[in-house]
Amino acid sequence: MGRLYIESLSGHKIFKCKFCKVDSASHEDIVSKDFQGRFGRAYLFRHAVNISLGPTEERSLISGLHTVNDIYCSSCQQILGWRYEKAYEPSQKYKEGMYILEKERMLKEGW
Numbered sequence: 704m705g706r707l708y709i710e711s712l713s714g715h716k717i718f719k720c721k722f723c724k725v726d727s728a729s730h731e732d733i734v735s736k737d738f739q740g741r742f743g744r745a746y747l748f749r750h751a752v753n754i755s756l757g758p759t760e761e762r763s764l765i766s767g768l769h770t771v772n773d774i775y776c777s778s779c780q781q782i783l784g785w786r787y788e789k790a791y792e793p794s795q796k797y798k799e800g801m802y803i804l805e806k807e808r809m810l811k812e813g814w
């Protein structure tokens with residue numbers, strides 16, 4: 704394991720890990736708020752920080768088969784959501800490289 708590096712996001716509206724309160728993603732990077740996660744509603748982000756990726760796996764989701772990695776908070780190792788590595792449906796391709804963060808696992812701080 705390398706040394707832990709915590710990146711801070713600038714901006715007023717930041718989502719943080721609910722468990723250890725490091726920054727996870729910026730409100731400005733939300734692509735959609737209309738996703739379903741393991742724990743309820745989830746948001747799709749263009750970018751996320753302070754995360755580590757789990758193993759690559761094929762997963763059948765509501766929107767079809769995808770190659771995904773679960774994402775974990777790099778500070779406290781709690782699972783936060785997943786990242787789309789590859790989508791097979793042309794209509795879902797836009798999600799490749801984007802991040803799902805579970806609303807239930809995030810804190811909104813200061814707003």
Ligand SMILES: [Zn+2]
Pocket residue numbers: 720721722723724725776777778779780781
């Ligand atoms: Zn955390």
